[in-house]
Every structure is written in structure tokens, then in C-alpha cells.
Amino acid sequence: MSLLEVRDVTVRFGGLTALSEVSVAVEPGTVHGIIGPNGAGKTTLFNVVCGFTRPASGSLLVRGVELRDHRPHHLARLGIARTLQGLGLFAHSSVLDNVLVGADRHASMGVWGSLIGRGEEAALRARAMAALESLGVAEWASALPGALPYGLRKRVALARALVAEPDLLMLDEPAAGLSEVEREELVALIRGLPMAVVLVEHHMDLVMSVCDRITVLNFGRVIATGSPEAVRADPDVAEAYLGAAS
Numbered sequence: 001m002s003l004l005e006v007r008d009v010t011v012r013f014g015g016l017t018a019l020s021e022v023s024v025a026v027e028p029g030t031v032h033g034i035i036g037p038n039g040a041g042k043t044t045l046f047n048v049v050c051g052f053t054r055p056a057s058g059s060l061l062v063r064g065v066e067l068r069d070h071r072p073h074h075l076a077r078l079g080i081a082r083t084l085q086g087l088g089l090f091a092h093s094s095v096l097d098n099v100l101v102g103a104d105r106h107a108s109m110g111v112w113g114s115l116i117g118r119g120e121e122a123a124l125r126a127r128a129m130a131a132l133e134s135l136g137v138a139e140w141a142s143a144l145p146g147a148l149p150y151g152l153r154k155r156v157a158l159a160r161a162l163v164a165e166p167d168l169l170m171l172d173e174p175a176a177g178l179s180e181v182e183r184e185e186l187v188a189l190i191r192g193l194p195m196a197v198v199l200v201e202h203h204m205d206l207v208m209s210v211c212d213r214i215t216v217l218n219f220g221r222v223i224a225t226g227s228p229e230a231v232r233a234d235p236d237v238a239e240a241y242l243g244a245a246s
């Protein structure tokens with residue numbers, strides 16, 4: 001059973017059809033890339049999955065169960081975490097406190113049940129510190145996010161998503177604004193993640209090197225889906241990118 005299934009989703013903004021009967025299936029533990037030229041509908045698809053945008057028709061299923069009245073605040077209990085392009089870190093809270101926000105899933109779901117009351121906060125902090133350490137930013141724990149360069153702020157946002165131990169991590173353009181070295185580090189990091197990842201990304205090299213499967217959108221429609229090799233060899237994909245570049 002797919003972890004996430006987007007089934008025949010159509011999204012309209014006034015007279016513009018941003019997504020037209022789009023279907024995508026994400027399998028547990030895989031990295032699934034969503035690519036396509038500018039305006040193809042990638043962000044719209046991301047926003048549908050995250051509950052920011054309501055489709056005109058079609059459905060979303062998580063572990064085979066159809067979501068009704070899906071909202072962003074439902075994501076955590078569905079086992080889904082996300083990072084956004086505009087990192088969304090709280091400027092006046094420390095890096096550690098920003099990551100603790102992501103640990104709420106455990107607190108509210110009672111995963112830490114035996115710890116509640118005594119030492120719960122300490123346990124959550126330890127977990128958040130471990131997430132920061134795994135991303136190499138623990139030394140910044142007590143700093144404000146604004147004191148960090150952009151690449152490190154992105155890591156903090158990722159730590160906040162990872163600390164919830166989601167089954168599915170949604171990343172919107174994680175490589176945007178990163179240097180080539182940072183992009184390579186990101187590839188290694190994503191490869192090492194245990195959970196399924198959906199990646200909306202412009203950098204073709206990154207998508208090709210890190211994804212198990214890729215779905216290509218163009219003008220709101222799926223024009224190809226398959227392995228990186230299959231997508232790379234697909235003439236419709238080449239045409240869409242060439243057309244967009246000309």
C-alpha cells in the first residue's frame with residue numbers, strides 16, 4: 001500500500017487550471033521527486049498534500065485512508081512533516097526552541113507517555129539536540145536563527161521536521177540558495193534518511209542523484225513518472241524542458 005496517494009487531483013485558481021487530474025503514489029521509505037518547468041504546478045501539488053490548497057476534485061490518501069477536510073495542522077498526526085521555502089523559523093526563539101516546536105508530535109501523541117510529568121521536557125530537549133547534532137548545527141542551539149548563515153538555517157528547519165520522526169518528509173526546494181558543496185551534503189543527508197521523502201526541486205542533478213522515482217509535471221499535468229533513468233530518457237520530458245528554456 002502506498003504511504004501517500006494523490007488521486008486525480010485538479011486545482012483551479014479562477015480560470016487557471018494549475019493541476020489537472022494529477023496522480024502520484026509515494027511508497028514507504030522512498031525518495032520521490034516532483035519536477036517540471038516553471039509554473040508546472042509543483043508548488044501547488046506540495047500545497048495540496050500539506051493541506052494549504054483545496055483541490056476542486058480528486059482525493060488524497062494516507063496509508064490507504066482517504067483524507068477528509070485536510071488541513072495543515074493534521075499533518076503531524078498523519079506522520080507527515082514538511083519544510084517550506086521560507087523556512088518559517090521563529091526569529092525571537094533560539095535554534096533549540098525552534099526545533100522543540102517540531103517535537104510536539106511526540107508530546108501530543110503520548111509517545112513520551114512514560115515520561116510525562118517527570119523529565120518530559122528534558123527528554124524532548126535531548127531529542128531536539130540529537131536532531132541538531134545529526135545535522136551538524138548543535139553548537140548553534142542557543143543562538144537566534146538570524147545569527148546563522150542561510151545554509152545552516154535550512155538545516156535547523158530540517159532538524160525541526162526530523163525531530164517529529166515522520167513517516168513522510170515533504171521538502172519544498174531544499175537546495176534553493178545552497179552552494180554546490182551544500183547541495184552535495186544535502187544529497188548525502190537525504191539519502192541517509194529512513195523515512196519517505198517527497199522533494200519538489202529545480203536542481204535536476206540533485207533530483208536525479210537522490211530520487212528513487214520522479215514525477216514530471218508540465219502545465220499542470222503529469223507527463224512522465226518513473227525511475228531517474230526512465231525520466232531522463234523520456235522525449236516528452238526533454239521537450240518540456242527545452243520548450244521552457246526557449
Ligand SMILES: Nc1ncnc2c1ncn2[C@@H]1O[C@H](COP(=O)(O)OP(=O)(O)OP(=O)(O)O)[C@@H](O)[C@H]1O
Binds near residue numbers: 016042044
Ligand atoms: N494562489 C494562486 N493564485 C493564482 N494562480 C496561482 C496561484 N498559485 C499558483 N498559481 C498559478 O498556478 C500555476 C502553477 O503554479 P505553481 O507555483 O504550482 O508552479 P511551480 O511548478 O511550482 O512553478 P515554479 O517552479 O515557478 O515555482 C502557475 O501558472 C501559477 O501562476
